[in-house]
Amino acid sequence: MAKINANYMKLPGSYLFVEIKKRVAQFREKHPNADIISLGIGDVTQPLAPAVVKAMHQAADEMAKAATFRGYGPEQGYDFLLKAVVKGDYLARGIKISEDEVFISDGAKCDVGNIQEIFAKGCAVAVPDPVYPVYLDTNVMAGRTGELKKNGYFAGIIYLKGTAENNFCPGPPSEKADLIYLCSPNNPTGAAFSKKQLKKWVDYARKNESVIIYDSAYEAYITEPDIPHSIYEIPGAQEAAIEIRSLSKTAGFTGVRCGYTVVPQKLIGRADGDKIKLNTLWNRRQSTKFNGVSYITQKAAEAVYSEEGRAQIKQVIDYYMENARVICSGFAKLDLKMYGGVNAPYIWLKTPKGMSSWEMFDHLLAKAHVVGTPGAGFGPAGKDYFRLTAFGDAERTKEAIERIGKSF
Amino acid sequence: MAKINANYMKLPGSYLFVEIKKRVAQFREKHPNADIISLGIGDVTQPLAPAVVKAMHQAADEMAKAATFRGYGPEQGYDFLLKAVVKGDYLARGIKISEDEVFISDGAKCDVGNIQEIFAKGCAVAVPDPVYPVYLDTNVMAGRTGELKKNGYFAGIIYLKGTAENNFCPGPPSEKADLIYLCSPNNPTGAAFSKKQLKKWVDYARKNESVIIYDSAYEAYITEPDIPHSIYEIPGAQEAAIEIRSLSKTAGFTGVRCGYTVVPQKLIGRADGDKIKLNTLWNRRQSTKFNGVSYITQKAAEAVYSEEGRAQIKQVIDYYMENARVICSGFAKLDLKMYGGVNAPYIWLKTPKGMSSWEMFDHLLAKAHVVGTPGAGFGPAGKDYFRLTAFGDAERTKEAIERIGKSF
Structure with a gap:
């Protein structure tokens, strides 16, 4: 009788990004015309460098x-x-x-x-x-x-x-x-x-x-x-x-x-x-x-x-880090507490108004049509935090930050 | 103190193909001009299909x-x-x-x-x-x-x-x-x-x-x-x-x-x-x-x-299986016992004259400049067998079989 590796049963139900994907899919089904901006999964959006x-x-x-x-x-x-x-x-x-x-x-x-x-x-x-x-x-x-x-x-x-x-x-x-x-x-x-x-x-x-x-x-x-x-x-x-x-x-x-x-x-x-x-x-x-x-x-x-490749990828990294700057300065105006964004393409936001991180996820999806990543997905110490990434399109990132501002 | 996975210590020294590579390198060092034909590692040689x-x-x-x-x-x-x-x-x-x-x-x-x-x-x-x-x-x-x-x-x-x-x-x-x-x-x-x-x-x-x-x-x-x-x-x-x-x-x-x-x-x-x-x-x-x-x-x-891809890869598989046929018919003339080569690109040869499989490896490398794979590398039951593959170039495969014939 083939016994399984029972350690797998200790893992909680869903892998973080699978759960996010599921919630977004459910939202899309109810609101097929919503223009969702994802600053969630840490995935790049700019094309490969020409040298590559x-x-x-x-x-x-x-x-x-x-x-x-x-x-x-x-x-x-x-x-x-x-x-x-x-x-x-x-x-x-x-x-x-x-x-x-x-x-x-x-x-x-x-x-x-x-x-x-x-x-x-x-x-x-x-x-x-x-x-x-x-x-x-x-x-x-x-x-x-x-x-x-x-x-x-x-x-x-x-x-x-x-x-x-x-x-x-x-x-x-x-x-x-x-x-x-x-x-x-x-x-x-x-x-x-x-x-x-x-x-x-x-x-x-x-x-x-x-x-x-x-x-x-x-x-x-x-x-x-x-x-x-x-x-x-x-x-x-x-x-x-x-x-x-x-x-x-x-x-x-x-x-x-x-x-x-x-x-x-x-x-x-x-x-x-x-x-x-x-x-x-x-x-x-x-x-x-x-x-x-x-x-x-x-x-x-x-x-x-x-040499060519290095120069080309630097441009892309600068592009993303400019997004990080835009996000940080947008939130600074909103008086939201945040970390990161200087040596990394991630901005770590303290959730406002005592929201849990999944509440913040649902709030941003429903009110701003913006997808971020709930801090709780990264461990219990993240439960009052929320991750946004700088990997988006520059214009879309600006719009996302405006929408988030209006949602509060 | 970081303890290692001690199960690794149970494994014998070298992975099969690493050992083969080593012996071939040693031979090449001594005989830099030898024209070695490899029918050893099960690696393909024909280019990718145009559709791919x-x-x-x-x-x-x-x-x-x-x-x-x-x-x-x-x-x-x-x-x-x-x-x-x-x-x-x-x-x-x-x-x-x-x-x-x-x-x-x-x-x-x-x-x-x-x-x-x-x-x-x-x-x-x-x-x-x-x-x-x-x-x-x-x-x-x-x-x-x-x-x-x-x-x-x-x-x-x-x-x-x-x-x-x-x-x-x-x-x-x-x-x-x-x-x-x-x-x-x-x-x-x-x-x-x-x-x-x-x-x-x-x-x-x-x-x-x-x-x-x-x-x-x-x-x-x-x-x-x-x-x-x-x-x-x-x-x-x-x-x-x-x-x-x-x-x-x-x-x-x-x-x-x-x-x-x-x-x-x-x-x-x-x-x-x-x-x-x-x-x-x-x-x-x-x-x-x-x-x-x-x-x-x-x-x-x-x-x-x-459809295009299937037709193209079929040609390549037919090419390799023609090599298998060449190897089998060559050995049949030598009165060597062999298996496989009909539903697989592998020919499994019984080593002649009571040779061990690594002795056969060294013999073929030294006398025929042909690399094959010793059966012992696949388990103790392979110790009197030797694997040849049909993945080579057609002309080189023919030559290898001729050389092997002369070496005995």
Whole structure:
């Protein structure tokens, strides 16, 4: 008799964006003519950079001829892309990462979800609250938690509470955590760790032999000079952290699928008394369960790192960050409390008038025909907050903010 | 202290194709001018079909304009591709599968590796021997086995031995297995289950409430009429089996990455006494840990199912199967015992003169400059066998067979 992984039954009903999609669909059914503006799901809207599209066309043509056709590529990614990543994202910032420490993947979500597999079931896990739900959910599925409690927290998880008081940048806990998920710039709060704050985490991890899983999918949106783009800007971090990056938000790859994970050779885990390289384990995981990223996608990703590509994606990022500025200045007039929007394309709004975040969702959908994301979807600490994203069309974003203003 | 998943330590040193790559590299270093022909790794060599390349170009152009740009797609795949799969692979054979039973992925290897996650750790697993190593390795990683024994078998696994006596089509075991991996047409033996043989498996699974994970990545190579292309051709199989398919070998997508998994709504697993739909669990798994396949890839995959695309890929499959015929008739003259090559692009050779399969590998590399795959890499039952593939260039394949003939 095939028994299922009963840990799945601990997960609450619906994944956040599925629930949002459902509510929007129900609203559309009743109001088929409503002109809905979505500032909800963190999805980009601007087209791919011309240099990226050009690279795709060239790669597709290579695949059309026997002489240049490519079959299976290396599970870890093609050399040309590994080199571009190392040079563009690390050497350029004075960080020494070698190509065999980088693993190209079909996106940060997969890596963030799969990385926990190489660790023991008994590891104590720390996750920020609020945060991108994948860190927590994948550990629930793997059996690293108890049941979901009535207060919305899972038993057995160390929650790192982001609050207005700590500027949504929680520091290390008093307990010992083995695996620590950090997201900076943060989704959903838009907060980003300073070097000083991040150093505390690296020191904590080195002292306790913990591993930080550092999700920096939004690093391209950092505008302030003291905010590190990579955790490896902190001395000693190669002995403390895995870094996960994505081209989804950097270069509009949400529908193209490419990211990467850095597992430094210096990073170790324990098996009984033995020290084991996590790089070896992740390489084994990827070689066994993954078959590499589309050649066409990898050539497209390489183009992101070209001079032409970099200039083109910067324009798009500037466009989105101008939206963030518009949102922030619009809300400032409304006297709404908000965070983020400076080093991230996310604006984290305190719900007004004691509204819960789902009440705010329903209010904005009904009264302003604007879709945002309820903070509660990112953890209990988000229950009085609401996430808006700067990924929309500029004109539509302006209109959305006007409509929201009128709705209150 | 971060402890690692100690199950990884049970795995033997190297993944098969990594070891082969290493030996070939060592040989090349010593003999830089050797003209090596690879009939080893099961990788295609012919270019993508023109219809597929055309669809890629069109999709890339859509991604270049804001009006037609696509961001995140559904984790389960786009409707257009789900419809094409249902119509082309199932309705066309009289099988009723609905779109919400199909999950598009970036390839069969990922799905085959990940599917075990939705089952309990305590499930008894049956795997063919010899077989594609991913079924076994991913269950070792998940902790469903004991240690590797000296005889090459893992403790706690039910092995389904494929031998010349059972034509490499083993029947159900006397023990109760909960999860059963079947691969038909088989990699590496080239054997394929008949309807009658497969019915025995479906009956066994229904009786024991087991789940068959049916890998039919090579169904496009079936030439004999009695061989089922889908396990769902067997009545009742929708209550007994998950089916995993790939475009890698069907349409040369090894470097493009697209496959799919069918989890019928009727298929259930047990959680204590409760019956749980496996479709719901897999949907949850994919929604949480996966972010869909590249839009460009999905449009390319859709083109495989067009009339034009089908005709073009058929030509390529015929080309490879002519290679299979050449290999078989060449070996027949040498009086070598062999299997497969009729419903699969694999020829499974009995090693001559009492050679072990790795001895045969080294012999062919040194004496014929031909790379094949040692049967031992697919399990202990493969230790006296050797796999050759029909995916090479026609002229090179002919030459390889001539060289092999001379080497003995």
